[in-house]
Amino acid sequence: MISCLLNLNSNISHKNFQANENSENPVWKAIGYNVDKLEEKFSEKEARPLDKGMVETIYETESSFVHSLTQKGLTVNKDPKQRDTYKITCDVVIVGSGCGGGVAASVLAKSGYKVVVLEKGNYFTKNDYSSLEGPSMSQLYENGGILSTIDGKTMIMAGSTVGGGSAINWSACIKTPKNVLQEWSDEHKLQLFTSSEYKSAVDTVWERIGVTEKCVEEGFQNQILRTGCERLGFEVEAVARNSSKNHYCGSCCYGCKSGDKKGTDVTWLVDAVDAGAVIISGCKAEKFIIEKNSRNLHCERIRKKKCHGVIAKFNLKEDVNINKKSILHVEAKVTISACGALxxxxxxxxxxxxxxxxxxxxxxxxxxxxxxxxxxxTSSEYKGKHYQGGIITSLCKVVDSKSNNVRAVIEAPALLPGSFAGLCPWESGLDYKTRMLKYARTAHLFAMVRDRGSGKVRAEGRISYKMNKEDKENIRAGLKEALQILIAAGAVEVGTHRSDGQRFKCNGTTAMELKEFLDQISAPQGPKSMEKYWTTYSTAHQMGSCRMGIDDTRGAVDDNGESWEAQDLFVCDASVLPTAVGVNPMITIQATAYCLSNKITEILKRRHT
Known part of the structure; x- marks a missing residue:
């Protein structure tokens, strides 16, 4: 999820990084890598989890598309004058199928409403996943996995498939920190987050996605993180996961091949289609249908506009090669945007x-x-290779000794060969090859901060972002502690991804030399920074861009998730969160979505009964 892939396209297109028809490459043996062969495939007769409610536009023709929708309980109307426009009506239309949309679809469909979910990505199951970086990035990630802020200083990873981020995330299940919930309640006046309702929602989410709190066997990087912390006297915490205790997969960032990870595509969305929901994949929302609101019946807050649904575009099977777009007009009582903070x-x-x-x-x-x-x-106590095992099973918090505030969180990332290669700063051809030969036994740890600085995204793909001074100081402190943990665990050499190839050989050096190295650690952001050397930042969690607020000056939506401007238009994804969470936010997003979708159910009853 957090891989920095600035150079991935060029690396994968090069013959040394290509896989053949058997998903093999002769270079992999030299670097100690092979694609995970552990598979628990469906039998040929076993249906895919969402087949009952799935309509995949890339496989549909003009006639079969209408038939598929009709079979699933929808009435399709076509205007003879607009041959490529299809009109359907439902109770609820949801744009997006990830942690927000998946939960909302389940709650509303199980409440008896006819739900349609639009997902611009395609549908894949464990039978489809290859764990190969190139095709997986193209199929499962926003912009093929190559997405950055406008200035190129920060690389951003976001899911774009049925299941959204939950299909490609790293399984980490961490409850919203109590201090964050209290801050949202006190400073933002959002009582939801300290309510019994929210606490109950967290418990419901925890159970539905099958969270387990123990790990039978930790992978290479997490063994090192745990050992280094213990030797330094740092507290190390186990990280719960939405998978079994035995789950030992280091490539879930490209879809879980064993099917063990419980994303929305195998949990909430299954509940939704079992209750009659329809999911249309390969269908991209273009705009909501918003008109002047002439009546505000049963509405506590007057809004000048009203949403009547959404207009989306898609390619049918015969139109893919000519890039011909068909139009889907969905009329609904309630419309929910759940396509993420970007x-x-x-x-x-x-x-x-x-x-x-x-x-x-x-x-x-x-x-x-x-x-x-x-x-x-020299490090035989650490079993396996760095790409093997659960991606995040342990974490360490970097705590300020004076304030006792958490400055950063240290965890392990998923880095397959192309991602690893893209991260390596260029020094020389020989150095680059040497780094790759050490791939299998090179551990990575990352420092992540709860950013107080923020960014802006008002047009698709146009993302600006700036950390504040405190963020930079905190991430520098986290990076230094990550290096200390690696050294304490027994690394013979450590380094950062700063543009000058910053590194330190540990054997035979003095404490003073180590201190001098750590004192030189910096966190300059991007090639246009004022400093001599720079580092490209990475990120995988996007939050807060349509935050909830007690009035329209403090938020884009109210405490029900409803737009302050348009009645019956709701937002139900990570964008409603008031601030950054500070930890992996999957549980927070799903719990918030569960609360909001229950509120939407009540609103539907009041307004449309």
Whole structure:
């Protein structure tokens, strides 16, 4: 999720990084890598989890598309004068199928409403995943995994498939920190987050996605993180996961091949289609249908506009090669934007909404990585290779000794060969090859901060972002501690990804030399920084760009998730969070979505009964 892939396209296109038809490459043996062969495939007769409610536009023709929708309980109307436009009606239309949309679809469909979910990505199951970086990035990630802020200083990873981020994240299940909930309640006046309702929602989410709190066997990097912390006297915490205790997969960032990870595509969305929901994949929302609101019946808060649904575009099977677009017009009683903090704001703005909070307050949980080399001959206590095992099973919090505040969180990333190669700063051809030969036993740890600085996204793909001074100081402190952990665990060499190839050989050096090295650790952001050397930041969590607020000056949506401008238009994804969470936010997003979708159910009953 947090891989910095600035150079991935060029690396994968090069013959040394290509896989053949058997998903093999002769170079992999030299660097100690092979694609995980552990597979628990479906039998040929076993249906895919969402087949009951899935309509995949890339496989549909003009006639079969209408038939598929009709079979699933939808009435399709076509205007003879607009041959490529299809009109359907439902109770609820949801744009997006990730942690927010998946939960909302389940709650509303199980409440008896006819739900349609639009997902611009395609549908994949464990049978489809290859763990190959090139095709996986193209199929599962926003912009093929190559997405950065406008200035190129921060690389951003976001899911773009049925299941959204939950299909490609690293399984980490961490409850919202109590101090964050209290801050949202006290400073932002949002009582939801300290309510019994929210606490109950967390428990419901925890159970539905099958969270386990123990790990039978930790992978190479997490062994090192745990050992280094213990030797330094740092507290190390176990990280719960939405998978079994035995889950030992280091490539879930490209879809879980064993099917063990419980994303929305195998949990909430399954509940939704079992209750009659329809999911249309390969269908991209263009704008919400918003008109003047002539009546505000049963509405506690008067809104001048009203949402009647959404207009989306898609390619049918015969139209893919000529890039011909068909139009889907969905009329609904309630419309929910759940396409994430990067795409919900542009969609709202393109639909004519003008609230000043839309697209602002974007938080990204910025990340920098440290690496350490652990040769097998000197570090045989660490079993396996760095790409094997659960991605995040342990974490360490960097705590300020005076305030006792958490400055950063240290965890392990997923880095397959192309991602690893893209991170390595260029010094020389020989150095680059040497680094790759050490790939299998080079551990990475990353420092992630709860950013107080923020960014802006008002047009699709146009993301600006700036950390504040405190963020930079905190990430530098986290990076230094990550290096200390690697050294304490027994690394023979450690380093950062700073442009000058900053590194330190540990054997035979003095404490003073180590201190001098750590004192030189910096966190300059991007090639245009004022410093001599620079580092490209990474991130995988996007939050807050349509935040919830007690009035329209403090938020884009109210405490029900409803737009302050348009009645019956709701937002139900990470963009409603008031600030950054500070930890992996999957549980927070799903619990918030569960609360909001229950509120939407009650609103539907009042307004449309």
């Amino acid at each position: 795409l919900t704001p542009p969609l709202l703005i393109s639909s004519g909404l003008r609230n000043q909070n839309i697209g602002l307050n974007l938080h990204l949980h910025p990340v920098l990585m440290a690496w350490g080399y652990f040769p097998e001959e």
